Amino acid sequence: MRIPKHIGVIPDGNRRWAKSNGLNKEQGYGYGLDPGLRLLREAMKFGIEEITYYGFTVDNCKRPKEQFEAFSAACVAAVKIIANENVSLLVIGDTSSACFPKELLQYTKCDRSNLKEGQIKVNFLVNYGWEWDLKNGVKSKEISRMNMIIRWGGMCRLSGFLPIQSVYADLYIIKNLWPDFKEDQFDDAIAWYQEQDVTLGG
Amino acid sequence: MRIPKHIGVIPDGNRRWAKSNGLNKEQGYGYGLDPGLRLLREAMKFGIEEITYYGFTVDNCKRPKEQFEAFSAACVAAVKIIANENVSLLVIGDTSSACFPKELLQYTKCDRSNLKEGQIKVNFLVNYGWEWDLKNGVKSKEISRMNMIIRWGGMCRLSGFLPIQSVYADLYIIKNLWPDFKEDQFDDAIAWYQEQDVTLGG
Numbered sequence: 001m002r003i004p005k006h007i008g009v010i011p012d013g014n015r016r017w018a019k020s021n022g023l024n025k026e027q028g029y030g031y032g033l034d035p036g037l038r039l040l041r042e043a044m045k046f047g048i049e050e051i052t053y054y055g056f057t058v059d060n061c062k063r064p065k066e067q068f069e070a071f072s073a074a075c076v077a078a079v080k081i082i083a084n085e086n087v088s089l090l091v092i093g094d095t096s097s098a099c100f101p102k103e104l105l106q107y108t109k110c111d112r113s114n115l116k117e118g119q120i121k122v123n124f125l126v127n128y129g130w131e132w133d134l135k136n137g138v139k140s141k142e143i144s145r146m147n148m149i150i151r152w153g154g155m156c157r158l159s160g161f162l163p164i165q166s167v168y169a170d171l172y173i174i175k176n177l178w179p180d181f182k183e184d185q186f187d188d189a190i191a192w193y194q195e196q197d198v199t200l201g202g
Numbered sequence: 203m204r205i206p207k208h209i210g211v212i213p214d215g216n217r218r219w220a221k222s223n224g225l226n227k228e229q230g231y232g233y234g235l236d237p238g239l240r241l242l243r244e245a246m247k248f249g250i251e252e253i254t255y256y257g258f259t260v261d262n263c264k265r266p267k268e269q270f271e272a273f274s275a276a277c278v279a280a281v282k283i284i285a286n287e288n289v290s291l292l293v294i295g296d297t298s299s300a301c302f303p304k305e306l307l308q309y310t311k312c313d314r315s316n317l318k319e320g321q322i323k324v325n326f327l328v329n330y331g332w333e334w335d336l337k338n339g340v341k342s343k344e345i346s347r348m349n350m351i352i353r354w355g356g357m358c359r360l361s362g363f364l365p366i367q368s369v370y371a372d373l374y375i376i377k378n379l380w381p382d383f384k385e386d387q388f389d390d391a392i393a394w395y396q397e398q399d400v401t402l403g404g
Contacts, residue, residue, distance in 0.1 A: 130369050134336070155398065156358070156373045163365040167332050171358045171373065196357065 002194055004147035006050040008169065009039065010161060013153030013177030015067075020177075026070035028179060035181030036078050040085060042186045043120065050121040050144060053078070054161050058129035061099040068099070075126050076101050088112055088119050092140050093127035100127040112142070130160040140165065147198075150189045152178040170196045204396050206349035208252040210371065211241065212363060215355030215379030217269075222379075228272035230381060237383030238280050242287060244388045245322065252323040252346060255280070256363050260331035263301040270301070277328050278303050290314055290321050294342055295329035302329040314344070332362040342367065349400075352391045354380040372398045 011032055018028030036053065043051050055075040061068055080103075083089050090110035093100055104126055112121065123143050133140050140162055146169040149161065154175045158166055172189045176182070213234055220230030238255065245253050257277040263270055282305075285291050293309035295302055306328055314323065325345050335342050342364055348371040351363065356377045360368055374391045378384070 134366070156375070157371060157398075158360075158369060159401075160369045163369055164336070167360060167362045167365055169359060173358070196359075199361075 001190075003046055003048065003190070004193055005048070006052070006144050006146045006148075006165075007043065007048055008052045008054065008146040008149035008161060008166065010054045010149065010151035010153075010159065011036065011178040011181075012151060012155060012159075014071075014179060016153065017177040017179040024066075026064075026067045029071045029074035030077075031179035032074060033078050033081060035178055037081050037085075038183060039181060039186055040082060040087070040120070040122065042183045044086075044118075046190060048120065050123070052123040052143060052146065052162065052165075053125065054159075055093075055124050055126045055128070057125070057160060058094060058097065058099065058127055058132060059160070061097075061127070072099070072101050075124070076103050079104055079107060079124050079126070082122055082124070083107070085122075086116070086119050087122045088115055089122045089124070090142065091124050091126050092143065093125055094129060094132045095127075097127060110142075125162075130163050134163070145169075148172060148189065148193050150174065150186070152176060152181065152185075168198075203392075205248055205250065205392070206395055207250070208254070208346050208348045208350075208367075209245065209250055210254045210256065210348040210351035210363060210368065212256045212351065212353035212355075212361065213238065213380040213383075214353060214357060214361075216273075216381060218355065219379040219381040226268075228266075228269045231273045231276035232279075233381035234276060235280050235283060237380060239283050239287075240385060241383060241388055242284060242289070242322070242324065244385045246288075246320075248392060250322060252325070254325040254345060254348065254364065254367075255327065256361075257295075257326050257328045257330070259327070259362060260296060260299065260301065260329055260334060261362070263299075263329070274301070274303050277326070278305050281306055281309055281326050281328070284324055284326070285309065288318070288321050289324045290317055291324045291326070292344065293326045293328050294345065295327055296331060296334045297329075299329060312344075327364075332365050336365070347371075350374060350391065350395050352376065352388070354378060354383065354387075370400075 014028035015025040091107035146165045149169045150172045152174045216230035217227040292312035348367045351371045352374045354376045
């Protein structure tokens with residue numbers, strides 16, 4: 001079986017999910033925590049070496065205050081949950097801005113020279129910006145190239161997700177909204193990946 | 203109607219088309235010329251302001267010699283055909299390498315300060331490389347951000363296509379191979395674009 005080494009995850013659709021479930025938009029983010037953990041465990045079953053979650057961006061910070069507070073809190077909680085797993089965890093984003101949650105500063109330094117048995121590398125983008133990334137000499141250079149990107153919520157776009165690491169990635173779109181994550185969707189993505197040929201532009 | 207200002211075109215599948223039509227792989231490229239012109243004319247009907255064709259890349263030059271010669275010749279022919287239309291034409295790529303066709307040097311300077319009535323901007327990437335682009339301080343900075351990218355040949359990936367200009371683009375995948383281009387496919391892409399909401403990360 002051809003296993004992608006590094007998978008990017010765009011967990012989109014939390015607000016639409018909230019609305020369609022009679023909640024306020026900002027109440028959707030909390031329902032993305034459990035999916036994030038379940039996806040990680042599913043990925044570890046397959047022996048995936050690296051996962052990158054698209055948390056929130058500097059652009060997202062322009063959203064209404066109640067939404068910003070909600071997705072920021074959800075990302076802090078997600079990182080803390082993931083930190084308890086057998087992971088080598090790195091949080092990447094613009095730490096110089098007030099939008100960067102201070103609680104996550106401790107995860108922005110990560111030595112990957114000595115990975116422990118069975119550990120998976122997890123990158124979590126928090127207050128990330130593609131312009132910030134490029135302007136600062138590719139801040140995300142510790143992140144390897146992605147083989148596949150899985151996006152929930154139906155949109156077929158990158159939305160500024162790691163432009164360098166995504167150049168050759170296969171993009172797999174799942175119509176379901178992120179809080180409706182099922183392990184089957186991830187398994188289907190891996191099955192689909194089998195059919196893609198890797199040319200790296202050659 | 204919501205018309206994308208700038209559309210990127212990834213004309214993939216020439217070699218597969220050749221094989222399935224009993225030809226040698228390199229014989230497929232010539233069958234991409236007529237589609238390129240027809241797409242341009244269809245785009246002009248919709249009032250699209252800018253089109254960027256993904257010609258060939260520095261990575262593509264590693265392919266067997268007969269293929270390189272064939273796609274290089276096809277790109278030269280395509281540019282010359284397009285130059286006869288009502289276009290403001292710019293060829294972009296690494297002109298310092300031997301793989302860049304000398305016949306196209308004349309198209310690498312293009313003054314867009316005085317667009318003529320009804321002119322469409324056309325960018326044609328020839329011996330382009332995303333690493334070259336980024337290393338040289340974004341050589342493609344004259345190219346605006348793309349609203350939509352249409353890719354023929356079924357793959358859902360960017361393959362190094364203008365990483366900066368593609369950050370917020372909606373990607374529309376057509377299973378048909380590029381030589382099987384039909385105007386309807388382009389029209390369907392525009393119809394699909396109507397359903398995508400533009401957030402620019404906000």
